Amino acid sequence: MTAIPEPPEIPAVTPILPLDADHALVELAKSGDKNAFGLLVVKYQRRLERLIGRMVRDADMVQDLTQESFIRAWRALGNFRGEAQFYTWLYRIAVNTSKKYLMDLRRDPVITESALRGNSGDDDETSAAQHPLMDSTAETETPESAYAAKEIAQAVNAAMDALPPELRQAIALREVEGLSYEEIALLMQCPIGTVRSRIFRAREAISLRIKPMLQKQTSKRW
Amino acid sequence: MTHSLNTADPKEAISALVDGQWDAAHYGLQITGAAAAVMEGGELARGTLAGLVQSVAQDDELRATWMGYHLIGEALRAQAGLGTVAIQSPAVAQALAPQRDATDAANDSVFRWKMVASVAAMAAVGALSWSIFGDKPSGNAVLAKAAQRANLAAAATPESPVMIRDPRLDALLEAHKQFGAASALQQPAGFLRNAAFESGQR
Numbered sequence: 001m002t003a004i005p006e007p008p009e010i011p012a013v014t015p016i017l018p019l020d021a022d023h024a025l026v027e028l029a030k031s032g033d034k035n036a037f038g039l040l041v042v043k044y045q046r047r048l049e050r051l052i053g054r055m056v057r058d059a060d061m062v063q064d065l066t067q068e069s070f071i072r073a074w075r076a077l078g079n080f081r082g083e084a085q086f087y088t089w090l091y092r093i094a095v096n097t098s099k100k101y102l103m104d105l106r107r108d109p110v111i112t113e114s115a116l117r118g119n120s121g122d123d124d125e126t127s128a129a130q131h132p133l134m135d136s137t138a139e140t141e142t143p144e145s146a147y148a149a150k151e152i153a154q155a156v157n158a159a160m161d162a163l164p165p166e167l168r169q170a171i172a173l174r175e176v177e178g179l180s181y182e183e184i185a186l187l188m189q190c191p192i193g194t195v196r197s198r199i200f201r202a203r204e205a206i207s208l209r210i211k212p213m214l215q216k217q218t219s220k221r222w
Numbered sequence: 223m224t225h226s227l228n229t230a231d232p233k234e235a236i237s238a239l240v241d242g243q244w245d246a247a248h249y250g251l252q253i254t255g256a257a258a259a260v261m262e263g264g265e266l267a268r269g270t271l272a273g274l275v276q277s278v279a280q281d282d283e284l285r286a287t288w289m290g291y292h293l294i295g296e297a298l299r300a301q302a303g304l305g306t307v308a309i310q311s312p313a314v315a316q317a318l319a320p321q322r323d324a325t326d327a328a329n330d331s332v333f334r335w336k337m338v339a340s341v342a343a344m345a346a347v348g349a350l351s352w353s354i355f356g357d358k359p360s361g362n363a364v365l366a367k368a369a370q371r372a373n374l375a376a377a378a379t380p381e382s383p384v385m386i387r388d389p390r391l392d393a394l395l396e397a398h399k400q401f402g403a404a405s406a407l408q409q410p411a412g413f414l415r416n417a418a419f420e421s422g423q424r
Contacts, residue, residue, distance in 0.1 A: 024244060024271055033272060035279035042289050046296075149297075156297040174241060175295040176302045181243045200237040207290045 022086035030077050037077070041070050044087060048094050055098040065101055069094040152210050159206040170195055171202035233287050235274050240291045244271055 022043075028036035048069060053062045073093050080089050160168055166188070173179045173187065181199075185192045238244055278284040 022242075024239075024242070025275070028272055028275060033275065035275045036272070038279055039275060039288060042285065043292050046293075149300075152293060153297045153300065156294055157301070160298075171294075172298065175298045181241065196234070196238055196243065199241065200234045203237050203240075203291050203294055204233065206294050207287065210290060210293065211286075 023082060026077070026080060026082070026086050029074075030080075037074055040086070044090060045070075047087075048090065051091065051094055052098050055095070056101060061101065065097055066094070069097045072097060148213065152213050155209040155213065156206055159209040163202055163205060167198050167202040167205070170198035171206075174199050232274065232277055232284060236278065236284065236287055237291060239271070239274065240288070240295070244274075 022040065025036045025040055029040065045066060048066045049062055052065045052069070053059070056062055056065060069090070073090050076093070080086065160171075163171075170184060170188065173184045174181075179187070181192045181195045184195045184199075188195065235244075278288055
């Protein structure tokens with residue numbers, strides 16, 4: 001009987017915060033750290049704009065409603081209990097904000113300040129009308145944003161093609177497969193520090209290519 | 223309490239934060255004084271995280287880095303079919319789907335077209351049987367439609383160039399042709415198109 005090989009030794013890891021980076025930032029924000037909330041805004045602003053753009057045809061209102069959603073989320077942050085993903089909760093707020101706008105539009109085409117104020121009261125963080133991960137973008141992009149997204153995608157592709165295989169694999173396993181550093185380390189049979197370094201170097205290499213496009217898009221609304 | 227980031231490149235810390243792999247021991251701040259003695263575990267981690275967040279908030283380049291790293295992830299996930307911006311790159315496709323067999327991808331369109339052809343052929347046989355045994359007045363129109371579908375399917379052999387067809391477009395064209403024939407007579411006039419076919423049977 002052949003001996004069963006020993007599994008590879010799991011590299012020792014130092015204690016780290018939970019995998020969901022949003023929770024760490026949310027906890028900081030809950031303690032009053034506006035900068036932490038600002039990072040969440042930068043992270044989710046585009047996604048929220050796409051979501052709201054699917055519901056609200058008025059392109060001018062999309063950015064306003066996005067900002068309104070973030071403001072409501074900031075005010076209601078104390079109600080976020082962490083039972084669901086932060087984006088699920090944020091998604092629900094954005095949907096409610098958009099619905100309220102649309103209902104007010106039907107009642108009165110001229111939207112007043114008082115119509116935008118108010119509390120929907122049903123920002124349940126565990127419920128969502130639609131799975132937030134399934135938001136598609138094709139039918140909601142403006143021509144300019146679609147072109148920008150295509151430019152970035154092409155630049156990312158070109159940069160990935162130019163990466164050494166180990167960097168390309170590391171970032172793909174992280175970003176697409178959603179594996180943790182520990183899982184990637186096991187898969188690639190290297191220390192976690194090496195995984196961390198490879199992913200960072202891959203991102204830096206890709207960032208160099210997309211930097212000129214990002215300079216057009218960096219938002220300072222918050 | 224003095225905070226200074228204990229790493230040569232804060233972008234590496236940002237990269238780890240994007241992945242939720244914030245490691246306080248690796249990116250720990252130089253916290254001086256008595257605070258260092260009492261802080262431990264999660265509290266130390268939160269303290270160093272607050273320092274990083276502050277650095278990012280105050281620095282345009284670091285903020286752009288935070289945004290850029292997320293955009294990269296979005297673009298990669300979209301490429302993998304988890305979004306809608308899909309521009310194929312062979313190297314990326316290989317990195318993202320190492321289990322996929324390249325020959326399967328090459329045969330996919332042919333297989334799909336073969337399926338369409340066989341379904342259309344079955345429809346043609348069914349319509350032919352119906353017109354023969356069903357004795358319906360519109361049997362010829364149905365037969366003509368089914369034959370047209372079969373002809374279209376047969377035309378798309380593996381030897382001929384594979385044409386991408388949208389079933390919805392086909393249905394729309396079919397409906398257009400049907401109603402187009404009726405425009406002059408205000409009634410279905412499929413028999414007019416088939417007059418030469420029918421005359422041979424008399």
